[in-house]
Amino acid sequence: MDVNFNGTTAEMLKIISDYDEVTGFNGAYNIREDSKCAGRRSSENITIESKEDKPGINIRVKPFTVGETVFIPACVTHSDVDDLVYNDFYIGEGADVVVVAGCGVHNDGEEQARHNGIHRFFLEKGARVLYKEKHIGTGKGTGLRKIDPVTDCVLDEDSYLEMDTIQLRGVDRTTRSTSAVLGKGAKIVVRERIMTDGDEEAVTKFHVELNGEDSGADLVSRSVARGNSHQAFYSVVEGNNRCTGHSACDAILADNGKVDAQPALNAANVDAALIHEAAIGKIAGEQILKLCSLGLTREEAEEKIIEGFLK
């Protein structure tokens, strides 16, 4: 494999993008390490090229490419890095692909280590994308580990984008901004899972414009705030045509965790049907007692419940 990255990246790749040391990636890929390219491969149907005007890549998926996966992990492996990258995805008509875009930030030093990835998705007619984004922070330095992804999506007629994002530990600060503009019959599904602990802070922002007739959005965020961590969830779903929109935010509090949720619905068309719901609270006492009666300790019971909640 034509790759050249350090051991820290290797460890993080296993977690964030199912990297196999023997077989590598099963598909096209681009590995970004400390603001540089540490490996790249295009496939017949998926080409990856460097941008000429700024850091980042263009990923082009040929029309009607079906069943392929493209991996674009990004790692920051030491202190005092502020990585900024622009990645654009052009998904051809009728394609059906998976994009794996994990991000790991390792920090053993005192300065901050940050990855800021600005992704744009352009889905042509009938294109389908499953976008998997797994974030992790590691290392024992006092410097902050920060990951600030921006994802802006344009969904053409009858296209479908599913975002599956997860951040379970070690990211001190994150602001995750996702916007989507949907055309006729387009659908977006977002599944977000976040767990914060210690003094971590996480902010999530969604802005979805349902502009096309029969477009739809389904946003579900599940989060757990432990320690002294703080999470804020903002979503705006605009119904500008005949459309359906749903957003949900469920959060579990533990220790001194704090969560703010502010999901907005803007119905600007009589045929827009918009719903949201949110629930924030700690794990119900009965749930824990039930598991304790089966032989688990209180801590084990709580872990089990959280594990199931974030699955």
Next chain:
Amino acid sequence: MDVNFNGTTAEMLKIISDYDEVTGFNGAYNIREDSKCAGRRSSENITIESKEDKPGINIRVKPFTVGETVFIPACVTHSDVDDLVYNDFYIGEGADVVVVAGCGVHNDGEEQARHNGIHRFFLEKGARVLYKEKHIGTGKGTGLRKIDPVTDCVLDEDSYLEMDTIQLRGVDRTTRSTSAVLGKGAKIVVRERIMTDGDEEAVTKFHVELNGEDSGADLVSRSVARGNSHQAFYSVVEGNNRCTGHSACDAILADNGKVDAQPALNAANVDAALIHEAAIGKIAGEQILKLCSLGLTREEAEEKIIEGFLK
């Protein structure tokens, strides 16, 4: 009766505060008409006095007063009035009373007619208040009819405030701001019903701080937006202690009506349990068909459903 008001006020009083021309008000009252006092009566347990530093009154309810009602309707009966009034309610320990605070704005002219009532409620330990607020706009003038109520509440230990507010027609512009700070065991219940039509605009803002242990809030807003009207609903429920909070916003769209809903939950304590939900959309086709099959026209069916929704 020691009252002196005009015919327009008389008509509006029947609608907004169940005024009976023969028997008058059954309790203490203060009638405000075009920024002046048009009648006042204190009772043994409820005293009403003018403020000395600004327009408005102080309403004092003696401790353990039970079953009494105080009426404080306010009417603006012509164009070019901008009424501003400060009314403070001091509800003594263990009292249990009803406050009827309707407001009518009549405008036959070209200039705007506005009522801006700033109400403060101070509920002492164990006090209970049912606060009824009915708003209406009438008259055929082109000048805007505006009602901008501000309600700021401080709820002491184990007190209970229920707000029942309704605005069904004729108010061109309204911004309704309600805030409440709750002590130990205090509860607030809000039931809001709004219907807008034509070019009317209505904004609702709630801000509730659940500061006391076992405090609770339950906010339910039901609204119907018809014509080219626009409604916006903002709520913030802060859970700062062991508490329960619920807010719900249900809206029916008709014609070109638009509704924005943005209910925020801020959970700052692990024992805060906060929930919200919102649903915006037009009346389901099946509901209308069902009623049509029983002999109603489409319009009659829609009216029936809206009537039930706002009941």
